[in-house]
Amino acid sequence: MKYSVQEKLDIVITNQQSILSRITKIENDYQELEKSVNYTSRTIEEIQAVNKTLSSNLANVTTRLEQADCKITKLEEATLHLERYSRSYNLRFGGIPELVDEPPSYPYERIKEILSDKCSLEPEIENAHRSGRFPKMPTDQPRHILAKFIYRPERQQVLRRCKKALAECGIYIIQDLPAVDAAKKRSLKDVMSKAFQEGKKPSFRNGQLYINGQKYTPKS
Numbered sequence: 001m002k003y004s005v006q007e008k009l010d011i012v013i014t015n016q017q018s019i020l021s022r023i024t025k026i027e028n029d030y031q032e033l034e035k036s037v038n039y040t041s042r043t044i045e046e047i048q049a050v051n052k053t054l055s056s057n058l059a060n061v062t063t064r065l066e067q068a069d070c071k072i073t074k075l076e077e078a079t080l081h082l083e084r085y086s087r088s089y090n091l092r093f094g095g096i097p098e099l100v101d102e103p104p105s106y107p108y109e110r111i112k113e114i115l116s117d118k119c120s121l122e123p124e125i126e127n128a129h130r131s132g133r134f135p136k137m138p139t140d141q142p143r144h145i146l147a148k149f150i151y152r153p154e155r156q157q158v159l160r161r162c163k164k165a166l167a168e169c170g171i172y173i174i175q176d177l178p179a180v181d182a183a184k185k186r187s188l189k190d191v192m193s194k195a196f197q198e199g200k201k202p203s204f205r206n207g208q209l210y211i212n213g214q215k216y217t218p219k220s
Helices: 002-087 106-119 152-161 163-167 179-187 189-197
Strands: 090-094 125-131 144-149 172-175 202-205 208-211
Touching: 090 152, 106 125, 106 144, 106 152, 106 163, 144 152, 152 163, 152 172, 163 172, 179 189, 189 202, 189 208
Parallel strands: none
Antiparallel strands: 090 144, 090 172, 125 144, 202 208
C-alpha cells in the first residue's frame, strides 16, 4: 500500500510540475503578448501622429494650390483681356493671292492699295503681314493678311464700310480673335446663322455672343 500511495504521489507531483511548467509558459507568453500589444499601441499612436501631421500638411498644400489656381485664373483672365485689347486694332483680310517670292512689304502695300481703290479709305496702318501656314499646293487658300491699324475708329470704319465692297472682289474681312474666342465663335456659328435668317443682328465681342444687343445664353 505504501508503494501505491508513493506512486500516486509521484504522479501528482509530476502533474503539478507539468501544470507549473505550463503556467510559467503561459505567463511568459502573456508577457510577450503584452510587450507586443504595448509596441503595437505605441506604433499606432506614432502612425496616428504622423497621419495628423500629414493631414495638416495636406490641408496647407491644398489651400496653397487653391490660392495658386485662383491666381492663375486671374492671370489668364487678365492676359486674355490684354490680348483682346491688342487684337482689337487688327483685321484679317482673306482671299488675296500670294505672289511667288512675295516681298515682305507686299501685304502692307496691297492692303493700302485695296482700301484706297475699293473703299476710298486711307487709314493709318502700323504694319501688315501674312499670317498662318504657308500653302503647300498652288490650289491651297492664300494666307490671311493681318493688318494692324493705328487707330481703332479707322479699323471699325473699314470693318463697317468695306465688307460688302471687298466681297464683290472675292476678298473677305474677319476680326482677329484670340484662339479661345475664335473657338467659341465657331461653336456658335449655327446660332448666329439662324439669327441672321430671322432678321436679327448677332455680334460677337469679348468672347460673348449678343443678339439684338442682348447677351446670348445657351438653353440647357
